[in-house]
Amino acid sequence: xxxxxxxxxxxxxxxxxxxxxxxxxxxxxxxxxxxxxxxxxxxxxxxxxxxxxxxxxxxxxxxxxxxxxxxxxxxxxxxxxxxxxxxxxxxxxxxxxxxxxxxxxxxxxxxxxxxxxxxxxxxxxxxxxxxxxxxxxxxxxxxxxxxxxxxxxxxxxxxxxxxxxxxxxxxxxxxxxxxxxxxxxxxxxxxxxxxxxxxxxxxxxxxxxxxxxxxxxxxxxxxxxxxxxxxxxxxxxxxxxxxxxxxxxxxxxxxxxxxxxxxxxxxxxxxxxxxxxxxxxxxxxxxxxxxxxxxxxxxxxx
Amino acid sequence: xxxxxxxxxxxxxxxxxxxxxxxxxxxxxxxxxxxxxxxxxxxxxxxxxxxxxxxxxxxxxxxxxxxxxxxxxxxxxxxxxxxxxxxxxxxxxxxxxxxxxxxxxxxxxxxxxxxxxxxxxxxxxxxxxxxxxxxxxxxxxxxxxxxxxxxxxxxxxxxxxxxxxxxxxxxxxxxxxxxxxxxxxxxxxxxxxxxxxxxxxxxxxxxxxxxxxxxxxxxxxxxxxxxxxxxxxxxxxxxxxxxxxxxxxxxxxxxxxxxxxxxxxxxxxxxxxxxxxxxxxxxxxxxxx
Numbered sequence: 001x002x003x004x005x006x007x008x009x010x011x012x013x014x015x016x017x018x019x020x021x022x023x024x025x026x027x028x029x030x031x032x033x034x035x036x037x038x039x040x041x042x043x044x045x046x047x048x049x050x051x052x053x054x055x056x057x058x059x060x061x062x063x064x065x066x067x068x069x070x071x072x073x074x075x076x077x078x079x080x081x082x083x084x085x086x087x088x089x090x091x092x093x094x095x096x097x098x099x100x101x102x103x104x105x106x107x108x109x110x111x112x113x114x115x116x117x118x119x120x121x122x123x124x125x126x127x128x129x130x131x132x133x134x135x136x137x138x139x140x141x142x143x144x145x146x147x148x149x150x151x152x153x154x155x156x157x158x159x160x161x162x163x164x165x166x167x168x169x170x171x172x173x174x175x176x177x178x179x180x181x182x183x184x185x186x187x188x189x190x191x192x193x194x195x196x197x198x199x200x201x202x203x204x205x206x207x208x209x210x211x212x213x214x215x216x217x218x219x220x221x222x223x224x225x226x227x228x229x230x231x232x233x234x235x236x237x238x239x240x241x242x243x244x245x246x247x248x249x250x251x252x253x254x255x256x257x258x259x260x261x262x263x264x265x266x267x268x269x270x271x272x273x274x275x276x277x278x279x280x281x282x283x284x285x286x287x288x289x290x291x292x293x294x295x296x297x298x299x300x301x302x
Numbered sequence: 303x304x305x306x307x308x309x310x311x312x313x314x315x316x317x318x319x320x321x322x323x324x325x326x327x328x329x330x331x332x333x334x335x336x337x338x339x340x341x342x343x344x345x346x347x348x349x350x351x352x353x354x355x356x357x358x359x360x361x362x363x364x365x366x367x368x369x370x371x372x373x374x375x376x377x378x379x380x381x382x383x384x385x386x387x388x389x390x391x392x393x394x395x396x397x398x399x400x401x402x403x404x405x406x407x408x409x410x411x412x413x414x415x416x417x418x419x420x421x422x423x424x425x426x427x428x429x430x431x432x433x434x435x436x437x438x439x440x441x442x443x444x445x446x447x448x449x450x451x452x453x454x455x456x457x458x459x460x461x462x463x464x465x466x467x468x469x470x471x472x473x474x475x476x477x478x479x480x481x482x483x484x485x486x487x488x489x490x491x492x493x494x495x496x497x498x499x500x501x502x503x504x505x506x507x508x509x510x511x512x513x514x515x516x517x518x519x520x521x522x523x524x525x526x527x528x529x530x531x532x533x534x535x536x537x538x539x540x541x542x543x544x545x546x547x548x549x550x551x552x553x554x555x556x557x558x559x560x561x562x563x564x565x566x567x568x569x570x571x572x573x574x575x576x577x578x579x580x581x582x583x584x585x586x587x588x589x590x591x
Contacts, residue, residue, distance in 0.1 A: 008410050011490040015406025018399040022459025027425050030433035108331045114573045116519045118537045119562035122544055123341045126555055134340050177585030229521050267435050274431040
């Protein structure tokens with residue numbers, strides 16, 4: 001038995017070797033390098049020079065664009081994540097009514113999630129066109145004059161939030177699977193005890209699907225903070241560098257990072273920005289986990 | 303997590319009457335489908351039709367040449383070939399590496415296994431931006447900017463979500479199969495190849511589908527690593543075409559929409575063919591306890 005065990009151990013390391021090397025080369029190594037680079041001033045043309053915490057100081061004290069991007073991102077996340085979660089949950093609850101043609105509706109709601117982001121962004125760019133777009137045409141038909149959407153400083157971010165709601169299909173499927181795992185007896189028992197639909201939803205359904213809800217919230221948060229492509233493709237003028245307009249209303253953190261790194265080649269500064277982003281995501285994820293421990297209900301055992 | 307979802311039972315709490323339910327679902331479906339319908343309609347109109355007030359969903363004449371025009375503008379087939387090439391290699395790399403690693407994590411005992419697996423899962427939460435700049439410099443140092451290596455090579459080193467999915471599936475395969483094969487003198491690799499892989503086909507298909515869709519749609523990778531116009535992928539090409547024509551006075555929306563339709567098509571077809579696998583894979587991702 002012992003030689004077999006020994007063999008297994010080495011075989012085990014051999015099998016997971018691709019990931020181990022991948023982790024060192026593509027994750028751990030670059031992470032350490034990124035942290036070091038964030039303490040330097042480096043334009044790729046000249047050798048890096050150590051500047052200590054200067055990048056971080058400048059980001060928070062001398063860079064209004066960074067603060068703007070931080071605010072834009074927080075605004076986007078605070079609006080899109082709760083709305084998307086509610087919509088996904090709503091759709092899943094509707095489809096959990098033993099609906100005829102369930103798979104057709106599920107397909108319709110999920111379809112936007114498999115489509116190409118750039119193609120979708122171009123499509124929505126036209127959907128949001130103030131004069132000829134789908135939304136303002138529809139609003140016009142009922143006598144409402146729609147806003148300028150992406151061309152308006154105050155409506156550009158809400159426009160991107162609306163567009164993000166089109167992609168709730170993934171969360172919906174997760175919620176639907178979770179809802180279908182709620183034992184029916186619980187509802188029956190509660191009903192016998194005289195609990196109404198709302199009370200049963202709050203006290204049975206919600207706790208039972210809380211792991212899925214929690215997972216989807218965390219993933220939504222992580223994804224939301226990394227919003228990039230929509231803003232890159234849909235905003236700004238034809239001029240390169242104008243992405244994130246109008247007046248930087250859709251300059252999100254990752255977009256700003258991209259511009260600093262790959263348009264201005266300020267690698268040190270951009271790395272500092274990346275670490276701030278990482279730090280925010282980490283803190284929020286941990287905080288959510290902390291809060292989650294209180295309200296997420298896990299079944300005992302596996 | 304228990305999987306009793308297949309037991310069909312009547313739902314007692316009927317919040318909505320059934321006709322109201324279908325009305326709501328129908329309206330929501332229209333909202334979700336309208337942008338697609340709009341895109342299809344615009345893609346076969348002429349520019350005058352695009353700017354018509356009120357918009358006509360069904361044009362008098364269908365301009366199919368929009369599609370031909372966008373294929374020559376992009377160059378579509380060249381980009382499609384590039385994208386397919388990258389996607390196929392990423393598929394091979396992902397399936398190979400993730401199944402090997404998942405086998406190691408699910409079947410073999412070794413020191414630090416649980417810790418390493420937890421580490422692997424935790425990297426799923428890591429925003430790519432943290433590693434992006436050093437990786438870019440690393441690939442630049444190797445002279446790999448404007449090549450496909452940075453887009454393809456990492457796939458051969460496993461990806462945490464797919465490792466997780468495959469591991470979960472491998473755990474459902476009875477261990478007795480392995481034991482029997484071991485007694486017959488089969489090596490661990492042999493068991494992986496001849497027993498586990500064939501049995502895990504459904505899970506491998508799910509991973510392949512996700513990988514295909516993800517790579518086909520990838521924008522950020524091609525955007526930072528590819529410079530020459532003739533090396534672009536479809537997604538990058540469409541974005542470049544958009545920046546060339548936008549704001550030029552009369553943006554050819556009908557041509558752009560035709561391009562958008564063509565790029566979306568493979569994923570939509572794949573999704574329709576393999577809906578079940580998609581749904582299962584996504585649900586599995588969300589239901590881990």
